[in-house]
Amino acid sequence: MTKVLVLNGPNLNLLGKREPEVYGSGTLAEIEAQVFALGAAWECEVVFAQSNHEGELIDLLHAAMEDTDAVVFNPGAYTHTSYALRDAVSSIGLPVVEVHMSNVSARESFRRQSVIAPACAGQISGFGANSYMLGLKAALDLVKDAS
8 A cells, every 4th residue: 555644834723813815714623534435445645743843843754664555744934944845845855835825936935936846846835725635646756646
């Protein structure tokens, strides 16, 4: 069975409370439930993790090398600043799909550049919680195409 890590960066634990006009009113737990259900329907094991700490996110990416087939990653604001996360993504040898709920290209200028995207297989943004579902589909297709 394919295993996918869905990894979330800083402040995503505040979904539902944080800027609902940008991110909607749904919580991270609600997104997790939707992705778990979709994963089960597609016979995929989904593991979720969230951290507000860059080093912990790096450790989770490194650990994914041991037993994970792909990663769906919303790095939050680290998207624009973390070369350390970019290096971790490029080091693990797994397909990584970067996801964002908001359309980062239509937001503040500093959000338009991802330092992580060049190390990823692709990026999905602007579809709210559905960005995660699309990310899971993309990750599973990448695993299937590689086998």
